[in-house]
Amino acid sequence: MLFEELRQEVYQANLTLPELGLVSFTWGNVSAIDRESGLFVIKPSGISYQDLRPEYLVVVDLQGRVAEGNFQPSMDTATHAYLYSHFPDIGGIAHTHSPWAVAFASAGLAVPAISTTHADTFYGDVPCVPAIENADMVADYELQTGQAIVEYFSAHNLDPTAIPAALVGQHGPFTWGAKAEEAVYNAKVLETAAEIAHHSLQLTHGPLNVPQSLLNKHYQRKHGPNAYYGQELES
Amino acid sequence: MLFEELRQEVYQANLTLPELGLVSFTWGNVSAIDRESGLFVIKPSGISYQDLRPEYLVVVDLQGRVAEGNFQPSMDTATHAYLYSHFPDIGGIAHTHSPWAVAFASAGLAVPAISTTHADTFYGDVPCVPAIENADMVADYELQTGQAIVEYFSAHNLDPTAIPAALVGQHGPFTWGAKAEEAVYNAKVLETAAEIAHHSLQLTHGPLNVPQSLLNKHYQRKHGPNAYYGQELES
Amino acid sequence: MLFEELRQEVYQANLTLPELGLVSFTWGNVSAIDRESGLFVIKPSGISYQDLRPEYLVVVDLQGRVAEGNFQPSMDTATHAYLYSHFPDIGGIAHTHSPWAVAFASAGLAVPAISTTHADTFYGDVPCVPAIENADMVADYELQTGQAIVEYFSAHNLDPTAIPAALVGQHGPFTWGAKAEEAVYNAKVLETAAEIAHHSLQLTHGPLNVPQSLLNKHYQRKHGPNAYYGQELES
Amino acid sequence: MLFEELRQEVYQANLTLPELGLVSFTWGNVSAIDRESGLFVIKPSGISYQDLRPEYLVVVDLQGRVAEGNFQPSMDTATHAYLYSHFPDIGGIAHTHSPWAVAFASAGLAVPAISTTHADTFYGDVPCVPAIENADMVADYELQTGQAIVEYFSAHNLDPTAIPAALVGQHGPFTWGAKAEEAVYNAKVLETAAEIAHHSLQLTHGPLNVPQSLLNKHYQRKHGPNAYYGQELES
Numbered sequence A, B, C, D: 001m002l003f004e005e006l007r008q009e010v011y012q013a014n015l016t017l018p019e020l021g022l023v024s025f026t027w028g029n030v031s032a033i034d035r036e037s038g039l040f041v042i043k044p045s046g047i048s049y050q051d052l053r054p055e056y057l058v059v060v061d062l063q064g065r066v067a068e069g070n071f072q073p074s075m076d077t078a079t080h081a082y083l084y085s086h087f088p089d090i091g092g093i094a095h096t097h098s099p100w101a102v103a104f105a106s107a108g109l110a111v112p113a114i115s116t117t118h119a120d121t122f123y124g125d126v127p128c129v130p131a132i133e134n135a136d137m138v139a140d141y142e143l144q145t146g147q148a149i150v151e152y153f154s155a156h157n158l159d160p161t162a163i164p165a166a167l168v169g170q171h172g173p174f175t176w177g178a179k180a181e182e183a184v185y186n187a188k189v190l191e192t193a194a195e196i197a198h199h200s201l202q203l204t205h206g207p208l209n210v211p212q213s214l215l216n217k218h219y220q221r222k223h224g225p226n227a228y229y230g231q232e233l234e235s
Helices: A004-019 A077-086 A099-107 A141-155 A180-204 A212-222 B004-019 B077-086 B099-106 B141-155 B180-204 B212-222 C004-019 C077-086 C099-107 C141-155 C180-204 C212-222 D004-019 D077-086 D099-107 D141-155 D180-204 D212-222
Strands: A028-034 A039-042 A058-061 A066-068 A092-096 A165-168 A172-177 B028-034 B039-042 B058-061 B066-068 B092-096 B165-168 B172-177 C028-034 C039-042 C058-061 C066-068 C092-096 C165-168 C172-177 D028-034 D039-042 D058-061 D066-068 D092-096 D165-168 D172-177
Touching: A004 A028, A004 A039, A004 A092, A004 A180, A028 A077, A028 A180, A039 A077, A058 A077, A077 A092, A077 A141, A077 A172, A092 A180, A099 A165, A099 A172, A099 A180, A099 B180, A141 A165, A165 A180, A172 A180, A180 B180, A180 D099, A180 D180, B004 B028, B004 B039, B004 B092, B004 B180, B028 B077, B028 B180, B039 B077, B058 B077, B077 B092, B077 B141, B077 B172, B092 B180, B099 B165, B099 B172, B099 B180, B099 C180, B141 B165, B165 B180, B172 B180, B180 C180, C004 C028, C004 C039, C004 C092, C004 C180, C028 C077, C028 C180, C039 C077, C058 C077, C077 C092, C077 C141, C077 C172, C092 C180, C099 C165, C099 C172, C099 C180, C099 D180, C141 C165, C165 C180, C172 C180, C180 D180, D004 D028, D004 D039, D004 D092, D004 D180, D028 D077, D028 D180, D039 D077, D058 D077, D077 D092, D077 D141, D077 D172, D092 D180, D099 D165, D099 D172, D099 D180, D141 D165, D165 D180, D172 D180
Parallel strands: none
Antiparallel strands: A028 A039, A028 A092, A039 A058, A058 A066, A092 A172, A165 A172, B028 B039, B028 B092, B039 B058, B058 B066, B092 B172, B165 B172, C028 C039, C028 C092, C039 C058, C058 C066, C092 C172, C165 C172, D028 D039, D028 D092, D039 D058, D058 D066, D092 D172, D165 D172
């Protein structure tokens, strides 16, 4: 069986979704890629987290074709494949329907960078990418979802490493990271940042005023050459 | 004892209500029907979920008369009976007082279809059926509640299979499905969809704009002849 | 030791407060009265629920004097005593700082009767009794809190059996019932009703329209001579 | 190893943060000081609560220099050091990103003293101290954060013993107390008070009216020479 270790990582990361309160039922999926072979491991479609086993995960190539596995991969596989193809520095992807993030997506709004809780992980607003038009008329809806994210980041000059997340309009969040575990971590940060931003917006009913210098400071405390968070095990 | 297997299904589905955070105390009930005999199995009235045993469930006919059981059936039995009589394709029904859904019901508002989380299960808004007028003057309040739902679906040309849920004004949600388990699943989806819609409406304070094509796409990914979700075990 | 059985009931009812998510730390207390002797059993002040033992409960008379016990009774003892003295049909009282109810109390607003979840237990709005004026100048603040509740019910012609709860302005809820367990049950219903009402008011931003006939129907389904809820064990 | 007992207290207090729902991941830290030596014990940076061991805690002096320990101390160590230096009566400090408190901080608003739940612990509004300007340009950001809090309390004539908490704008809450455990207790009270205040403000959409006499009464019931809460073990 291919990728025993990666399989285990993806399996654990999938189980973390319900543990962190990010999914009900089967509403989420995590994958991770082996860059050398260009193959990635992803959750099978519609299998509950409690029934999931490492060997049920599906190995898929960057065209979304199954390379190994007896189950059908997640419906969102083509979105994952497209993101891996065009964001070469990422190693894991998570998709959920976590309610605060979905609330912003349903409103067609970015999650604004208004606190250090947000800025510690996301170096700016997490954008809301408009949903695919005529979604029911296209054959490759999930592929186009990946395309829409990549094009939005490119058109708005956003760095997917500095802002490792996007909302898809009326749908929900995709997050990514160096590994599957980091993608799930980022999904939880995004959900918390969305919750806080929602509460704050209800208090002010106006735009929130956060200085760029504070966003810089907090992002740089944890990321990049001058970071000083943690025990220096990751640099 | 009649319907050992159905009893077990209804018992488990009732226990799932508190596990999913949908009920406090005894504020909910689930039933399922044996279409061949026209009898259905329902929770007894006022028994706590922790005291409930499969043999306490009550077997009732479509006129709401007890066919087997030592306990009184749920107060809402006549509503269940009416829905089974007039929605011939459904096999299970759940009723809860889950707070986000009740909030929309108390406001007399439908849960609007504004996200794919909603559209994956409900093919359009979940309507709010006006409460029975002069409720304290009628002898058959619970029966009329069933009637009000059925008439609303008929008058508005709604398909109870495509929209397997209704709110009753100032009261709460009824959901249904092929089986008891699916009715409970739909109760959880409705609660989550209501929560998300509430949050979104607070962000926009205006109507939310979701394209019909997206609703089509997401409903059809999971339902009907072209569905491609899951492991093809159910079709 | 006096009242072994009542002690056990009050002990269990106190433990139910954190189990139902109604209190943090020591922010709540439950009592129950033995009407024959005119003595009641109440939680000691400032003891955590996890350290509480049945024998730590304090027995108090209707003047608030300790009749048995090594601990000081709850600070709110005089409020309990006054309510027992003037509401002769009640047997148990609960006080919490549950957040949704406190939110209405802090806003100086009643919890409006807008849904059957509310009306199943409370036959009308749960009133918000204005806080004691010059609270820091009076020697018997807690006694006056009881007085304020009783006077409000009397002045507004409210029946404490039909509406077994009150908010005290800027403070929080007191609920009562036939027994300690019922007082705690009513505390949970009030918290849920307040949560639902809050959500509904955010949706409509206007008064909510609920017919009196529906409130009548739902209250009478569960209470009074024509009630038909449950298994007829309590009537 | 220095301070075995203090270490144990700080260890337990750190673990209480996730137990009370105040932190996700590593987003919080607690410390406590030994006033005799002028050294304090603090959580190491970026270590998860589940991996934390008492011996991993770091001993630091009031200049923020490590006196004992193999790990790097929390990034926020200089803030703790500054607060200990200028608030001589405090013995423990907690910092979290709890969402309701962060929502007020992100809006740049104080948590208003609108209920006795707040006033039992905080004798007035919990202020929101403006964030450091040009945060990314200063070498000693965390030290300046401590300075900003201390200067704000001094400029506004606030007593850090009577109001043992501050929000830092766009960042989050710092709370303190006689010991580490009390600092954590105050963090939970602040989070609850912020939640209640948020809900109340949504109900009134205007300033909330709470009499000073009520704040006096409730603060004095629990604090100072005339307090009568609890079992008189602490005075």
